[in-house]
Amino acid sequence: MDAWVFSSVLLPLFIFFARIADVTLGTMRIILVNRGMKYAAPALGFFEILIWLLAIGQIFSNVTNYVNYVAYASGFAAGNYIGILVEEKIAMGLAVVRIITQRDATSLIGTLRSSGYGVTVMDAQGMAGPGKVIFTVVRRKNVPDVVRKVHEISPKAFYSVEDVRHAAEGTFPQAMYQRRDIRLLKYFRKGK
Known part of the structure; x- marks a missing residue:
């Protein structure tokens, strides 16, 4: 193989894809750390750093090849x-x-409940007068569905979405329950 093709094309491509892999793993690792997943996060971290070492090793082995720097940053x-x-x-x-x-x-409360979401409602008093504060804990993949229902039924309602690290009990749409989700809920209920 021609040395120019290797150093100017193949090596930068390797570095580029290695960085994509290790940064993607790093993003997922941070999410797992935030969710308290103490076994999966370190496993991802191991592979993240292993791939990073391979990429940075190629940079230092070919320190005069500036194409590698662009591939690394890209x-x-x-x-x-x-x-x-x-x-x-x-x-x-x-x-x-x-x-x-x-x-x-x-x-809105009826629609959310009929869709299988658990709903907690409180009376509220705001600047514009009386209102309601509605809470529902949902799987993140169901947030767009809940937000769509809010926009359809109460388009002027204020809403916010926040991540939940741990939750116990709760009402979730049955069609969306999976065995993995049931095991996770039982796992967190035990306090492990």
Whole structure:
């Protein structure tokens, strides 16, 4: 193989894809750390750093090849983007959706409950007068469905979405329950 092709094309491509892999793993590792997954996070960290060492080793072995620097930085940027896409696709964990309405929320509450979501409602008093504060804890993959229902039924309602690290009990749509989710809930209930 021609040395120029290796140093100017193949090696930068290797570095680029290695950086995509290690940064994507790093993104996932941080998410797992935030979720308290103390076994999966270190395992991902091991492979993240192993891949990083391979990439940085090639940079230092070919320190005069500036194409490698561009590949390294480009791989880092692309890895961040791909890591976010992967995380959005997986949508691990739970989120609390807090909805504040300025008017009667009976229809919204009924729609959420009929969809199988657990709903907690409190009376509230805001600047515009009385309203309701509605809380629902849902799987992150179900947040778009809840937000869509809020927009359809109460388009002027204020809502916020926050990640939930741990939760016990709860009401979730039965069609969306999976064995893995049941095992996770039992695991966290035991306090492990």
